[in-house]
Amino acid sequence: MTAHDRATGILTVDLDAIAANWRFLAARAPGAEAAGVVKADGYGLGAIPVAKTLAAAGCKTFFVATIDEGIALRPHLGAARIFILGGPLPGTGADFTEHGLVPVLNSPDQVGLWSGFARSHGTPLPAALHLDTGMSRLGLDAHAVGLLAADKRHLDGIDTVLVMSHMACADEPGHAKNAEQLTAFNTLSAQLAVNAPRSLAASSTIFLGSGYLFDLIRPGAALYGLNPVPGQPNPLRPVVRLSGRILQVRDVDTPQTVGYGATHRFASKGRVATVAFGYADGLFRSLGNRGFGVIGGVKVPVVGRISMDLTTFDVSAAPADAVHPGAMIELIGPGHDADQLAEEAGTIGYEVLTSLGRRYLRDYVGGAA
Ligand SMILES: *Cc1c(COP(=O)(O)O)cnc(C)c1O
Secondary structure, three states, X not given: OOHHHHOOEEEEEEHHHHHHHHHHHHHHOOOOEEOEEOHHHHHOOOHHHHHHHHHHHOOOEEEEOOHHXXXXXXXXXXXXXXXXXXXXXXXXXXXXXXXOEEEEEOOHHHHHHHHHHHHHHOOOEEEEEEEOOOOOOOOEOHHHHHHHHHOHHHHOOEEEEEEEOOOOOOOOOOOHHHHHHHHHHHHHHHHHOOOOOEEOEOXXXXXXXXXHOOOEEOXXXXXXXXXXXXXXXXXXXXXXXXXXXXXXXXXEOOOOEEOHHHOEEOOOOEEEEEXXXXXXXXXXXXXXXXXXXXXXXXXXXXXXXXXXXXXXXEOOOOOHHHOOOOOEEEEEEOOEOHHHHHHHHOOOHHHHHHOOOOOOEEEEEOOOO
16 A cells, blocks of 8 residues: 555645745846745745755745754755844854854844854854834834944944845735835834845735835745735645545434534534544644535535544535545645635634644655655
8 A cells, every 4th residue: 555545634735836936926026036934844834845946946045933944954955045033042153154044133132142253253244134113023123223323333243134124914905004114114224224135025015016025025925825915816826735534434313413522413414524634733623613625526514623633524515426435535725725724713824834734644746855
């Protein structure tokens, strides 16, 4: 029996679609460099195959969140730039230089750390400066920018290769905060007056207009096929399919119930398929009695609670010959994408992808894996 035939859950990742999405986004920002954000294991899809695919498509700059994510990627990326969004922690300077990683400096403390390390290192060291234009999360605020601008010695030893900021509401094009952050970014970066490329746009920001694109775009979610323009048709190619194997099909009738807590009671005769994935595979418990899958071209509802390894679907409406032990129910695919599943779970596609479990057979299509 092949691994495919016995797999209980199959996650298919279309690497060619990821490359096509990167090219599409790059083409929307013709004057800018297109980077690739591959933090959180490439949004759950596999940082190494994704990054290699993007590099083969021409991507030369990558962003991850942690130092260890950068160390793991370095051997696969040749001389490409790898930025660490979380920046340096005390004592980690040598980890950056040894693995060719570039920190994003998010606070006066991190600027001080990096400047001190660079001065003891003896040669200027590259870094990005992150300006806070309204997230109040990471980044140098207006006060900190003022101090740096007033005394450039704070930046001694730092070769500033990027000045960046991050948007809070870019998925809501009509939100007043978008223009406010754009203005703040222009003002603060002019005040800082370091001669470096600038970057403001993650996925949704790319669709706010050319004024937001600057010199480098940083898409993540859109590369993986999530919709950067909620409420409008998704302009990206779908990347992910997820399906689970049916272990058992049973006929049910009133007053039977299904699953823990007996939360679903059958009102009439029907059929239930029990599928071999559950919350241990990243299916949110909030999908219980709320989510949908697709089999034989028909949308079928999750009934009862999600359990650790099993999920039950009411397949009464599906073609009888499609539903049998060994057949697959698709949870994410063209007929029901990760954004839809997320909405049913009460979350966002980002959380669906980054929660995907480790038990799936992972099938990479195309690309440079
Ligand atoms: C995660 C992240 C991105 C990518 O955001 P998407 O919405 O996934 O495109 C870009 N910039 C920063 C600073 C991030 O943290």
